[in-house]
Amino acid sequence: MELSVATSADSLSKHNAEVFVSERRLIFWKRTAKFLITLEADVRTNKREPTQENPLWTGDFSDDSAQMILARAIFGEARGTKDDERVAVAWSIRNRLGRPRRFGGGTYHAVILKPKQYSAFLEGDHNRLFVENPLHTRNSLDLRAWDECYAIAGKVILSELKDPTLGSDHYHDKSIPPPKWAKQEYFKVRIGPFLFYAVP
Structure with a gap:
């Protein structure tokens, strides 16, 4: 039958x-x-789960693994920097997981997607396209940077790299005026173009 x-x-x-x-x-x-x-x-x-080789956004960040959403954040925020600077950005994000009330939850998704936290995730930001489709330029520098950001995300999640930020949970690029929260008493360290802070 x-x-x-x-x-x-x-x-x-x-x-x-x-x-x-x-x-x-x-x-x-x-x-x-x-x-x-x-x-x-x-x-x-x-639903398709984005991978390192095919990271194209599905339209829903909840389809991303923790490593994928963290790699997107690193790439969107620091793709043009050196690896030690990318590691520092990743750790400043990871350090927020320990304060779920303040930063929107105890997961990478909650912390990264909390509104107005990371400019690369804002609609209309010039880096948003790099978050949604890291491979869209097909530029060899961007392709290599994506692979490096993805690897760094995995290593930070697994604690295979040490925290160079001294526990920081905020940062900003030195090229912009300091935000309100960037008080001298919260300052921890400068790594490349980024100034890192542990804000209570």
Whole structure:
């Protein structure tokens, strides 16, 4: 027996089929059993999970792994810097996980996606395209920077790299005027173009 069922994407479908079993008795067929079979199929569309090789945003950052969302943040905020500076940016993000009330939650997604925290994630920011599609330029420097940012994200998550920020949870580029929270008593260290702070 073959049963074909047409279903639409993103739906749960339920179908019934009656099956009759017959047996041959000399010159005639005798129906010996009747079964009602219910088929239930979950045909919801499987969402693609972005990978290092194909990091194109799906339109929903919750599809990203922790490593992916952290790599996007590092790339969007510090792709043009050296590895030690990228590590510092990653650690300043990780250091926020220990203060979920202040920074929106105890996950990388919650911390990074909290409104108005990281400019690269703001709609209209020139770095937003680099967050959504890190490979869009196909430029060899950007491709290498993406691979490095992705690797750094994994190593910071696994504590394979030490925190060079001395526990900082904020930073800003020295080229911009200091934000209100950038008080001298909170300052910890300068790494490359970034000034790092531990803000209570």
